Amino acid sequence: MxxxxxxxxxxxxxxxxxxxxxxxxxxxxxxxxxxxxxxxxxxxxxxxxxxxxxxxxxxxxxxxxxxxxxxxxxxxxxxxxxxxxxxxxxxxxxxxxxxxxxxxxxxxxxxxxxxxxxxxxxxxxxxxxxxxxxxxxxxxxxxxxxxxxxxxxxxxxxxxxxxxxxxxxxxxxxxxxxxxxxxxxxxxxxxxxxxxxxxxxxxxxxxxxxxxxxxxxxxxxxxxxxxxxxxxxxxxxxxxGGKDPMLVLDDADVDLAAHAAVWGAFFNAGQTCVSVERVYVLESVYDRFVDAVVRDVKNLKIGAGDGNDFGAMIDETQLAVTERHVADAKEKGARVLTGGERTAGAGTFYPPTVLVDVDHSMLCMTEETFGPTLPIMKVSTVGEAVRLANDSPYGLSAAVFSKNIQRAKDVAVELDCGAVNVNDVISNLMCTTAPMGGWKTSGMGARFGxxxxxxxxxxQEAVVAPRTNVGAGGNYYNNSQRALKRMNTMMTKLALRGPRRKAK
Structure with a gap:
């Protein structure tokens, strides 16, 4: 529209x-x-x-x-x-x-x-x-x-x-x-x-x-x-829309997390509502994770059609948003490790762009880019990662990486979003038995589920039919006031049995 x-x-x-x-x-x-x-x-x-x-x-x-x-x-x-x-x-x-x-x-x-x-x-x-x-x-x-x-x-x-x-x-x-x-x-x-x-x-x-x-x-x-x-x-x-965070804990499988981040961020040239739009990595594994991400990105083949991993953006308007977010990040001190400028020649291609030294003063961490950027931020604690992940008007989905599944699930339920993938990204899209819906400005209602x-x-149409005519019409006007009083007293006593037991 x-x-x-x-x-x-x-x-x-x-x-x-x-x-x-x-x-x-x-x-x-x-x-x-x-x-x-x-x-x-x-x-x-x-x-x-x-x-x-x-x-x-x-x-x-x-x-x-x-x-x-x-x-x-x-x-x-x-x-x-x-x-x-x-x-x-x-x-x-x-x-x-x-x-x-x-x-x-x-x-x-x-x-x-x-x-x-x-x-x-x-x-x-x-x-x-x-x-x-x-x-x-x-x-x-x-x-x-x-x-x-x-x-x-x-x-x-x-x-x-x-x-x-x-x-x-x-x-x-x-x-x-x-x-x-x-x-x-x-x-x-x-x-x-x-x-x-x-x-x-x-x-x-x-x-x-x-x-x-x-x-x-x-x-x-x-x-x-x-x-x-x-x-x-x-x-x-x-x-x-979403600004989906990925959390990499200190006990994560770093290679798996890096593979997931690259695919989750750059699949469909980043033009995916549940793409990985920002990553928070515990400092003890930060350097290894960044190195693994850069290694994977350099192996991607850019181009439309067969034999390529990474295609064009839909048009100049969408590409301009990516350019604006990258320029803003660079101006505020971020470093570009891959990409960072549109591809020369025909077509609306913008290469996979990895950004580090980022923070929440930058648009790439706070506004939906819907493009091929992967900003990675170092954090000191899991609590800091959760706080930053929740510091957003969006709440579509997220990902948590840890070798301890229960630990990852405990972190997942602290995140304010509609779905969390543990040791994976985007996979909730294929889980048709579970709802896919956003919190906050990421939507209302859900598909699937x-x-x-x-x-x-x-x-929904409720149809209430009698099992027997016994008791039907007990509160109709044609009954005596004494019968109505008796019936209402009985109904009140019966209905209060449960609450009285529970209140003790």
Whole structure:
């Protein structure tokens, strides 16, 4: 939601940021057409919900197979559209297939009516059930950094829940979404997945016409999405930015930690919401860790496509943020051990940049860079590392490295964030049984989370039915005042049994 719809022509040419070559073109959606598109999706959703979990699972299974069969085609277009390396592009489709496989296996049980016990003995005459009814239309506003994974990881769950989905990919990376929609159609799936293309006005129309909005992107834009959705009291789930810390304790496997830091910081050219954006290292292992990081970085191959580890940044705007953060760090006394200046020649390449002698006066330690920087700070104690890690408005994820797993877990629960990886980075993204959500300005709600990953797209409906008519209507107006008083006295005494025992 950074550009206006008026600034976009009816048809746009998308260029590869690594080469400047034309990757393809796309036709933008007229925002005025979105209510009509939404109405068609709502109509189709009724039949989709009526298929039940098993019927929907069969369609999703066909789609998962299609994704696997067309993986090479998807990744080729992804590289053209984003300038990714082949290493980075290869991660997205397998993640989607894994997510689909998980929900196909679990969705029937997760969405089945859930029986709840009576709260108190005198309510045992009632049978309580909670039904999970899909929200008719889920709007998904996806970002540019993972155009395939971030578009569909939420769409698959919403479709599994029985919703229709209106997807709006980033205007920077609209091409792969067209291919993903074609795959859905090729599988013979019903018309419960539709695509809109455009910028701010299209995003606003998607929000206005949806029953639930899943947004992934920056904190500033997330706030705008939430404000827009509040006008219609539309619930939202926001997965926003991060400044994810990594803590390397004095008993860590230094080589493992260094390998993880390099991959976690520079995967996808650092354009990952859960990337390693700052590292705090205990002083006893600091020098060894820095040396190992520099060694690993020097082995990386820079370039888009096959044979490379590290691709281009999405555009000049994003590259400028990295340049600003590095310049600020250097001005305030940081040393650059690798990289530090954009790569000469064509393309928006900025090399992996390792910074030391950093502190919290520098933007590279406090603002989200979303680029290929790895600032490393020496600390004296674990307590100092925890304090500095928590000294941030962000709270998405973190990592702790120690050979003592219990020690690492004890540190993990002191960190103010939605997920912590022990002796690994980013791996929580693959744990679909656990929630992925941010604290503080890093978002609200969560994606994944086992059954909750499906139920978030549902409305809960409580159905309370009698087991017997005995006791029904005890508090109706047609009863005597004496009977009502007797009943309320009995209810109070029974309800107080537990609290009285607990209060002793």
């Amino acid at each position: 950074t550009a206006t719809q008026d600034s976009l022509p009816d048809t746009s040419t998308i260029r590869n940021p690594a080469t400047g070559a034309v990757a393809g073109s796309v036709r933008w959606t007229d925002p005025a057409d979105i209510p009509r598109i939404a109405a068609g999706l709502r109509k189709a959703q009724k039949e989709w919900e009526a298929r039940g979990a098993q019927g929907r699972a069969r369609v999703l299974a066909r789609y998962a197979v299609w994704l696997g069969d067309h993986r090479a085609e998807i990744e080729s277009l992804l590289i053209k559209e984003t300038g990714k390396s082949a290493t980075d592009a290869a991660q997205e489709v397998p993640l989607l297939i894994m997510i689909a496989a998980y929900y196909i296996k679990t969705m029937e049980k997760a969405l089945a009516p859930e029986r709840r016990p009576a709260a108190l003995p005198f309510l045992a005459i009632k049978r309580v059930e909670v039904h999970y009814r899909p929200r008719p239309l889920v709007g998904i506003i996806a970002p540019w950094n993972y155009p395939v994974a971030n578009a569909l990881m939420d769409a698959i769950a919403a479709l599994a829940a029985g919703c229709a989905v209106l997807l709006k990919p980033s205007e920077r990376t609209p091409l792969t979404a067209e291919l993903l929609l074609r795959g859905w159609q090729d599988c013979g799936a019903p018309e419960v997945l539709a695509l809109t293309q455009g910028a701010r006005e299209v995003s606003e129309a998607v929000i206005d016409n949806s029953d639930f909005v899943q947004f992934t992107g920056s904190c500033a834009t997330g706030a705008k999405v939430m404000e827009r959705a509040a006008r219609t009291l539309t619930p939202v789930s926001l997965e926003l 086992g059954a909750e990953g499906l139920r978030k797209y549902c409305r």
